[in-house]
Amino acid sequence: MTPTATWKRILILLVILWGCLWALPNAFYSRVETRNDAVDAIARADGVATPEQEADTGLWPSWLPSGLMPLGLDLRGGAHLLARVEVTDVYKARMDALWPEARDVLRGLRDQVGTVRRAPSPPDTLRITLANPDGVSAAVTALRALATPVMSLTGAGSTDISVTSDGADVVVTLTDAEKAASDSRTVQQSLEIIRNRVDQAGTREPTILRQGADRILIQVPGIGSAAELKSLIGTTAKLSFHPVVSTTTDAGASAGARNLLLPSMDQKGLYYIVEETPVVTGEELVDSQPSFDQNGRPAVSFRFDGAGARKFGDYTANNIGKLFAIVLDNQVISAPQIQSHIPGGSGIITGSFTVEESTQLAVLLRAGALPAKMEFLEERTIGPELGADSIRAGQTAAVIGAIAVIAYMVLSYGMFGWFANIALVLNIVLMIAVLSAIGATLTLPGIAGIVLTMGMAVDANVLIFERIREELRAGLSPARACEAGFARAFSAIMDANITALLTGFIMYWIGSGPVRGFAVTFTLGIITSMFTAIYVTRLVIEVYLNRKRPKTIVV
Template sequence: MLNISLPKQIMIWLTVLVGLTFAMPNGFYGRVETHNDAMVLIESGQTNAELEADAALWPDFLPSNLVNLGLDLRGGAHLLVEVQVSDVHASFLEGFWPSVRDALAAERDTIGFVTREEDGPETELRVRISNPEGANRAFELVRGLGRPVQTFTGAASSNIDVRLNGTLLTITLSEAEMLAMNERTMAQSLEIIRRRIDEVGTREPTIQRQGAERILVQVPGVGSADEIISLLGTTAQLTFNPVRGVAGGPDEQAGTGNIIVPSRDGTDQFYILERRPVVTGEDLENAQLDFDQNGRPAVAFRFNTSAARTFGDYTLSNIGSPFAIVLDDEVISAPTIQSHIPGGSGIITGNFTVEEATELAVLLRSGALPAELTFLEERTIGPELGQDSIEAGQIACIVAGIAILLYMFLSYGLFGIFANIALIVNVGLIFGLLSIVGATLTLPGIAGIVLTIGMAVDANVIVFERIREELKTAKGPARAIELGYEKALSSIIDANITTFITAVILFTMGSGPVSGFAVTLGFGIVTSVFTAIFVTRSLIVIWFSRTRPKTIEV
């Protein structure tokens, strides 16, 4: 007997109601988006009459999740950047020099004096010893400073290669270490870029690796690519260095262990600083916009416990001495230490605007990029292009939908109307699922929805044709409908499982547009099967239980 129990009926239509409720905000996209933006600002502590009015545009008791529009629909910035991993190699060798110097100096009686030759490439550390008889001993000592490189297969070779030519030691990174370092650099760059962009509140950016040393960045809703370039183009390497004096120019001799750094204020001021900083930006625990005693924008910062102790000890023993705050090889300010600074908190002042101070705080919170970024490609996609794409997608969906609705009605009559209702519910459920997971809709995603509309009726067609076949055996309409669903179920499941597996593979192995297409296709398959097997059948059961027809036409 054709029947669906009341609890099952309730579960079916409750699922439909929840899905359509989550899809509903997309029908009021502008209002809901304004409401969401206002709520974010209110939750951050800001409040005024305008924000309250924007927040009231959408009821709080209704879902406010939206399907995010991708770059091709919303417009925004498209950037392709290359990470200069060679900078990290050079930085490692620069930091490795003190260890080499100290190890060789411990056996000066055998090795002699040690000097570093500066004329070599950045990828090499060249060390000259004065005693030829101690060359082999120096070679052994330096090679002993190497550390094993950890790989997926375990510990590999040393992280350094050492060559001896007379009294000249040449130290380079091993190939295994360079590969491992490149992977670490790319992973760190991806994470920092993601944090910087997320800090400014952009919606669903696409940040993914392209090749060995490149990163693709797509940020919807941004008016210009220059905004993202200014955010990402700063390495944000912050250090606090002792000041040893003022230099007359960049070519002046700084002395051993010192560097000459220009001032950031645009003057011709140069400072002689100790190369080794007291603390660095990596030790920061927080940074945020603040104002100094004169009401000018500044950046307040706080170190972690270890760095706070180091910074406090330094200020205690150097009262009256200047120290420099250096950002990306430029001195922001060089104040004099007036008193002991315990607790590790301070403030960075300078000729900042509010926007500049806010951006600097964002950069410091997200961390310093391990290497410089080179922008290979930059494009700003206008929202007009996105609006044209949305309108074209809407037209495609409407045309496909109307054609299928007419076909199903003309082919199957009343049963076709039931299938059409399920098709409309199906599209709503797709948008409900996309809203729940916070997916990003792109042009390929719209193509996936249009394809789903075409595929959605397949299951109903299979069921209706089976019912037609069963009606010819004169088993009665109720038994024909029941057998039609039972015998069609295996075909429906088999056909949709293969397509769903394809969507999973596309999502797992693809990226960008391919992934967006796979998401909408996968969701469409799930909702299509649900609406065909449960929603359409539920409608037929409700109709049949009320009318009890002696014969039916499919």
């Protein structure tokens, strides 16, 4: 056979070596997992480790890869929840928060509208009855000034409220564009709060995804029960606003009496020393929304209730030019500078934000509590014993499948069957390595994909070997027959695997849950099997022929 170019040989060997190294940690799963958990815990503690954690970090060499295939809910056990966010709850909160502002605006028109009162109305509507119906037109004009642009791509050019008249009443409603944007923000905010709660609990590889318009899928492996998970995500975050004393890069700096040393959420290595007693707390925050400043740059607006507004206004009046830290769960998410007295409890945070960053900051500011009720539509608890049974069943299926394929190849193709089996083993190793490297979660359907791939992995070798047999029957020498076999079987192999790849991509694209888990391993298996069947098997056969130089071969 024509020798493979040296650079190709080196590349093939490097890929195999990489695969073996990255797959190795999975052979010592418990030890590596314990070590990784200890490293993560030390990192969260800013490098401070307990003796037990120090001991755990020595369970696996730091110079070796430590990535593992995350095990899915059906393999590790845990809790599954499907929740629906009651997005309409937010409409009422918006109207309740708008009423004091509308009342203050109309007080300035008392001579035209007389006294005003809030009339009963649906959750997304604010109905205001005027004592003097003749002032309705002036009231509508004044209240329309409260409208702000909708911060969304679909709502570009729209305002958040619509103001109309109905007899002696002024009717303020949320526009459809604002409702759509509000629904999206509410679900996204709930998603962020749930993710923060679950991540802080130290759980492994949670799956928290938005499904549809108002639903959230929550799967947390390793947690005791669905009830425990529901309790965890219902925990209220602690949001507060503190005066900043100073900043430092020393994690061990002394904060001083009645002060706190808190890390910055965005800037690694930066710490704020803030006063222990907050000026206002998240319980007094009514709302925060992405907006634009007077120069049209993205910003974040916020508003406090009556008590919070008074405290916030007094503090800003007396501390112009000072930093004011916004603290969420003992981390400083922002520390804007007070530019002027901010009366009325409303303010704006400016900076070098993009629209996405201002939206994210607004979400974090509102992340003190879930913005709306959540109805749990589905909940399941999968015990670790069931997960262990699934793993054993998957291992058994994999072993039986591997033995059957190995035996078939040896019985059918003799020594060349052993060459194909070497490629098969390396194919499984490479699959595990890739799954570990990309952090793809292994599920029970994923194991089924691996077992199926073992059977499909030798298809390319079967095509090659049958083609070699035909070339031998045509009278070619062993070396030339093998060369021709690989060359002429290549197109058929590519056609078969490309159609299979397309099937895998479609399953991943339109599927969800178990279907995606199967599609991931199925697709990766096809890619790795093409590499091992075409390149690894060829290299093994080439080495054999060039060293032994047999006069005849049996395929």
